[in-house]
């Protein structure tokens with residue numbers, strides 16, 4: 001059994017990696033790199049400064065991992081030292097450095113070009129697709145520790161772990177010399193124990209949410225920041241101040257200002273804010289989970305009752321519903337449902353009207369997402385139940401003298417549920433893809449809405465990160481389905497045990 | 502001899518019809534039958550002749566599109582055709598009349614432990630608690646030949662072989678000590694050696710428990726080993742019935758002759774096995790005369806015109822064929838039947854000597 005579980009976990013991870021590697025390949029090879037600037041306001045302002053325009057573009061490409069880029073000035077600085085007078089000499093017209101730059105970089109396979117106004121040289125080289133993919137994985141998991149940060153201006157920094165208390169007075173493991181101050185801490189948020197020892201990194205968002213790590217965009221709070229009063233010891237003295245910073249996110253900050261030294265004893269002064277609204281991930285998770293539970297519970301109940309009352313009115317209504325839902329385009333029935341919800345029930349048909357703090361905002365998006373799931377769960381369980389009703393073991397159970405309902409609940413039900421358990425991953429995946437539509441329709445600030453908009457923004461890092469997350473959820477759901485099935489179906493658990501041997 | 506026995510189940514002029522897409526087919530066409538306490542009655546006939554449908558009416562297990570159009574079924578003085586609700590049937594099924602179906606591979610719920618499938622009905626019909634039912638179930642399992650029953654109580658059907666599953670099915674059927682056990686082709690799906698074991702088991706159990714058995718088969722060969730009496734069915738009717746001896750050694754209906762001719766044990770080496778020519782009539786139309794007439798090379802003109810009555814051959818032996826009428830010409834039965842007739846005489850001699 002454990003052998004089987006490990007094998008499945010390995011397979012799951014492998015398939016996540018394959019899918020995301022494919023996505024990275026596709027994103028980098030199919031989307032023309034010119035398009036990434038589509039939403040960049042700054043670049044448009046540089047339109048009549050050709051040299052700066054070129055430099056900005058190449059630097060951005062370098063940042064996004066497309067190319068290696070070196071300007072003549074950078075190379076001079078690297079050759080003679082940062083502040084050497086030879087640097088400006090090297091840029092003068094007629095200097096030998098031009099020839100050196102050209103020959104050095106051409107030898108390394110770079111393309112050398114000339115800036116239109118100043119005439120300075122610059123060299124660039126495409127990073128091969130394959131190493132772009134490898135780099136993405138190499139940076140995926142960041143390890144933090146006391147030897148992480150090396151600041152030339154702070155050479156004598158203490159290095160090592162220590163126990164401290166956070167602003168709420170809860171004990172935590174902190175570290176000096178690491179990127180993050182708090183390494184392990186506790187709070188009231190699931191899963192209650194958190195760590196910075198290993199962190200995920202999927203690159204930096206661009207051009208939307210420019211400069212913010214994509215995972216902070218997806219998993220960080222949204223809306224207005226929340227300020228609160230904090231009383232803590234600074235420099236040995238009890239100090240009270242207002243801040244919206246989440247102390248657990250504090251990172252090493254090389255240059256401190258007065259505001260920082262008023263609040264912090266050390267160099268860990270760079271933190272994220274606490275926000276009013278949950279993250280995209282959080283909002284999507286709430287809506288997705290609720291809708292999944294609703295589809296399963298209502299869909300299965302309705303389908304089972306329909307099977308028991310086969311060919312009677314309830315069954316006919318149920319079948320009518322599933323036919324309508326599966327034949328109409330989802331956008332159409334969602335639109336009709338939203339209208340009904342707004343006019344008849346007075347619910348908001350756009351999420352931001354009442355915002356994430358109000359339960360009413362969630363009702364229509366959740367139910368809309370569940371409409372399809374209810375239909376397909378009801379259809380399938382009914383079909384399986386009716387199938388089972390004609391099985392030989394059901395005939396035999398009836399001939400034993402069991403009543404209709406005993407046969408139903410003790411014999412048919414579990415048999416019919418097996419294929420349903422098998423289809424739970426499908427339901428999860430259906431919910432994910434349904435979320436793309438409902439979240440856009442109701443303007444829900446979730447991952448589902450983020451996905452199409454990151455595609456239209458050409459936000460490559462975001463597209464890759466979201467694909468990775470969606471794939472991981474789907475693969476995890478398939479894995480979970482397989483494990484669940486071994487609990488309901490004795491035949492499968494034994495096979496698995498045999499396999500494991 | 503059989504006359505003195507008390508019938509436990511009496512069927513009179515039973516007609517069963519099925520509705521199939523706005524048409525009606527008649528699966529059982531006026532069948533009458535006595536089942537005597539403690540005997541084993543075999544019902545033989547080609548598949549589709551109505552054997553299963555006939556016995557399904559004894560437990561109210563006809564599919565929803567079927568109905569009893571006429572006739573009566575009396576079980577221990579109780580009229581079964583009047584039962585309307587499943588609730589009433591629950592008191593008969595399993596506890597009074599139990600059924601063993603053809604395919605042991607699919608007769609058990611694949612997801613429930615063997616033990617549960619036995620104790621379940623003890624709990625239901627005998628109002629036992631699980632703790633009481635468990636030892637009873639284990640004893641039943643041992644009785645039907647499951648070794649190490651205690652341990653195997655918690656196994657699932659897929660951990661059992663086909664033969665063992667059929668033993669469990671029999672154990673379940675007998676758990677509540679029913680008065681009648683209907684075995685609907687219980688060994689058809691099993692291989693030959695296991696077939697024989699299951700037949701032995703049923704016979705031994707019958708001796709212990711004293712139930713009455715209806716044994717359905719399309720294989721006349723099996724019948725000789727299990728039955729006291731035989732009823733031969735064709736197209737929803739019984740054509741001939743009598744003791745095993747009478748049916749084997751003194752058959753009278755040309756259809757019974759045909760069945761005997763197709764017995765593999767009587768086939769000569771190298772000759773193809775005899776197969777009855779033609780196909781059974783469609784049950785959607787009314788059948789005129791003797792249903793077997795179109796496939797019967799001994800058919801008389803009257804066989805196509807008028808349905809024959811039952812002619813009595815002995816107090817226990819009846820056949821429904823015009824060949825037994827005084828005015829009918831003498832028919833020359835097929836070779837196989839003659840061999841059987843000869844054997845019958847030798848047997849008779851032997852038993853007489855033995856006396």
Ligand SMILES: Nc1ncnc2c1ncn2[C@@H]1O[C@H](COP(=O)(O)OP(=O)(O)O)[C@@H](O)[C@H]1O
Pocket residue numbers: 519520521526528546547548549550551552553554555564566567784
């Ligand atoms: N539920 C049903 N609907 C329609 N026809 C049926 C049904 N059950 C049985 N029949 C018909 O009744 C006839 C007798 O069937 P059955 O008793 O199963 O034959 P067998 O002698 O092989 O057991 C067959 O022609 C069969 O097609």
Ligand SMILES: [Mg+2]
Pocket residue numbers: 552553554685
């Ligand atoms: Mg049958």
